[in-house]
Amino acid sequence: MKALLKVSGMHCRSCEVLLTDSLSELPGVKSVKVSFKDGKADIDYDAQLIDEKKLRSAIEKEGYKVS
Numbered sequence: 191m192k193a194l195l196k197v198s199g200m201h202c203r204s205c206e207v208l209l210t211d212s213l214s215e216l217p218g219v220k221s222v223k224v225s226f227k228d229g230k231a232d233i234d235y236d237a238q239l240i241d242e243k244k245l246r247s248a249i250e251k252e253g254y255k256v257s
Contacts, residue, residue, distance in 0.1 A: 191237045193245055199254040200226035212252050216240055 200206065206224045209231060213222045218239025223232040233245055246256045 191235055193231075193233045193235065193242050195231045195233065195242075195246065195249065196257045197224070197229055197231050197249055197254050198257065200224075200229065202226060205254075209249065209252055209254065213245065213248060216244070216248055219245075 197209070200209070203226065205226050209224045210222050213219055213224075213231065213233060216235075218236040220234040220236065222234075224230070231249065235245065249256050
C-alpha cells in the first residue's frame with residue numbers, strides 16, 4: 191500500500207533525513223520519500239504489518255504534524 195501524507199513542521203534537509211530514518215525502521219515499511227519543501231511523506235508499506243494510523247503516530251512522535 192502507499193500513503194501520501196501531508197507533514198508540517200519540517201524546516202530543512204535534516205528534518206527529511208530524521209523522518210526518513212525513523213519511518214524506515216518501522217516493521218512493514220518498504221520505502222520512504224520525504225520532502226520538506228513539499229511538506230510530504232510518500233510511504234510504501236505492507237498493510238499486514240503496519241497501518242496508516244501507526245505511520246501518522248510515528249511522524250507525530252518525532253515532533254511533526256500530519257494533516
